[in-house]
Amino acid sequence: MERTEDEVRDEAKIILGFDKKEPGIQQGTGQITTFNQLGFKGVSDKPDGWYLPNDLKDVAIVLETKSEKEDLANTKWVEEIYKNVRIVARKYNHAVGILYNGKEVRTFKHAGVQLEQSLITVSNDPDFEEVKGCAPTLQGKEYYKKLFNTNTIDKSLIYSLTKRINDTLHVDFGIKNLYHRMIFTACTLVAKRYDALLVKGMEFSTLKNSILSTLAKSIEDDRKQNLKLDLLLEVYSEIKMNYTSNQEAIDNFIVWVSRISECVNSDYWNGEDVMGIFFNEFNRYKKKSEAGQVFTPDHITSLMYRLIDVHKSDYVLDATCGSGAFLVKAMSNMMKEAGGVNTKEAAEIKKCHLFGIEFDREIFALACANMLIHKDGKTNLEQMDTRSDEACRWITEKGITKVLMNPPYERKYGCMKIVQNVLDYVPQGTKCAFILPDKKLEKDLTDKRYGNKVLKKHTLLTIVKLPENLFFGVGVTTSIFIFVTGTPQGHRNIIGYYIEDDGLQTVKNQGRQDIHNVWQEKEDYWAEAIRDGNDWKYKTRQIINPKEHLSYQMPEKPFEIYEEDFMKTVMDYEMYIRGIDAKDFNDKVMQRVLYDSAVASDKGTTIIKIKEKEHE
Template identity: 55%
Template structure:
């Protein structure tokens, strides 16, 4: 093979990596005359061979170092040269991928630690960017970090309000994703202003698509700190929040509700949830998308969206079905096919943050009361095809009014799935809904699905605009989901049992057969799954006791006193033996 000069290797690398392409919000290219100073690293005269530098500093950067085919990549001086340039980039970026290349060989480093399991040939830059983001999600670590953040906000900074602690954490994560620069050594004012300024700056782009996201910066500004915290506590918070941000950047994140993780931890200091808010477990949101047959062309509504759990899950499911996050359809899904309503401003801000954390700022969120006419008109104006909801349970928050307004507002034939307390439809006038809508299925969820809430629930699946007309309702009971309670972390699928359980139940419900719990319910009689009545039985001993008590009563004998004197065994035992 002919020998290639360094210039030829660099030119080849530029073409393979795609560094010469023009992309918005990215500096990229190759050469020998461009200094780091001209790339935004003030006062640094060193010159990289190739660079990929996103404007968003939370995203990975790439630095290329090329050599001619005559130079072996085993030489430490070439590695040191690459690491020096990577360290320059790491003064502004969280992650920098270093590539050492001579056309015949390649070495790849992640934050100056060599990556062993990589392609032996140079690949397009997207391959290396995925190395940085496609990491398995370590939920246990996220819980640990969240616990530390909660404690420091609560005790070191004096943030007493649960939702303000969540808001402060979520807004910090959003700002980091948008490119905020925070570092140990900052005082509190500088740290706070860096987060707020990035929110205000970055959200200007999103406001044109969804101006309600301004609530993020508004709610962040309202967080009340009793005291500023020590430098150690500030530095700890910075380190922990940056680590969580890195974990959440993983492409393996498939719609799990980040806010639910925060809530499970932060809520340890509260006896019960506020605002009637109940966070839907991840495995249930995924289960419900399968129950309603969600596909990439659906338009999804959650009119009590809370933290956005259903919208996040639906977004990820639809994008996966459409071909992945880089497909043209993915952008349309985010912009046009997800709709959410939340009344409470604090919770609305968390929903906005949740969508942004999950790489989306375009979902149509509205801060409205889902019970009123304005919300009804807004819902009716959207081409909704599927509804996924977990409305408030307590009567004072109008959960049933929300359900009724949704069913009245969406188009005829829309499939609507609601999580409600088991007996809610029977106790709160649910039969009125059946005059215009058909209840097709009731799936009773395990007793402890909503850990710590103390309410048993079912999934109720309606077809809007089609009267019940006496049609029987399919019902079944999922007694166990395989999850167990982990201290301070809620219920988790630590044994990985749920995927198989979910598949089994999806098939049972599809076939409407194959399980002993299946019932066909007459809507005139019940609107919930009915626990089978235990067959009546009585033991001989019980029968004898009843007869003996009745006989003693007629004779005027004080049974309690007599039993105390003789003892139950002596009294009833004598009767059993035929003695009086």
């Protein structure tokens, strides 16, 4: 039976929190209270719900409810919520209107004081707009208040601050180990996230102890579930400084970290891997870690997320998670799909939908810190070896539905053993995307140890060759390999694509960045082209026979020979049969041309004059 408007209103009152008494706030629901009674003189209209702070600079909320049988697409209901929002906007700079029928919710916002009394249509009011991408279910009022938060992040500022932090930790604090510089910075960001008291003027010992204390408190509940989180505290405690008395350096560090924290904690932070940004700066002279990791660029994590159709209900695994780039990106995108970081679903995603394994002890600490900076997601991180039976059992228990990975490439780190274990132990039908060297599968096929086993159990659907300068300085070119588990390859062909250029530019000391803002358009194109199998723009699509190749096949450059090549060969042969020393002859000719001739051009013909004789 469909619920009545009164029943829907009663439910909305509880969900929004309009049933509570709060100092400095008028809030409630009903159909007998007029706007006039709420302080809007002369207005007899009656809202279904209201949240009206005494502080007129705060956000006001007005609710309009309908029975479940009503269609919220009806323009009459939109005009009604607009009228009520505009009444509230006479006092408040920021007002939110919520239209709710118990099943669907539409959200509108109005920015800018509107004092005129005349009613204008919705389409003619530039300050009134429906908010796209909002949560599909009704949320608490704090969610709607945050719709007016700033929606820009200054990435260049973050890179600039990161460089300053790196320099001061290296020079002024004397931290030589680059991972320790990253961990110390990340742990300070965690402390800021959890409201640690970090202020200019505090001594270094106080700073370090405040961070440690906050770290311990931030993981206290999760330690019951995951004792390995203690590794973060251990690694942090092991960091040693050579110099700790430079107060100016301490103050600068606190200020710079605080400014980065403001950006990362914004609702509009788009899931960029904080440690990845640090890695570009802290590790700019050494692109690979001692454990074989190559840190995944943020724009590639975003593309891979889309290529295997990850959605908010998925359970995502990265079994060589490094600093957590894929997990942070998945967390961000899944929460965005759920309606934002302030939804109830977001808390569930962070706590239950993200799984990571990292073997290296210090990198594991970085991953924990990266997830803590985003408030959660760290309870399902494990420090173990993905090649082990223990890891295989752990993967089996998690109900994984999607895999995003960039494993270490070298055989000594067990690259294909890691890939094989993941494919074998996630459920049948799981889509898995791996970044691997272009020829990795072909090389391992030759020794019959891994490649054949992989294709006997699983299907390689797609190979996407990535730009050759993506990991500039690492000396390896890579592709994305997309598998589906549990079905043998058989005679199925593989579809290949080549993203020759991602549009990113190298910025000195800051890695490769999208300074011209071209990647989003490219990402949208490639995600759609690969999904539909129609690369109409770049025409790189190719069908690959797995019996012949397991890599994207670059077209061979055509063989070309020019007249100059023919003449050179003839001259070389003629000098050979006459016993002329080619080098000596070339030197003499060069001497005459350079020092005993005049060069001119006539209608495209070069003329060399030597001792009054003309030679063309």
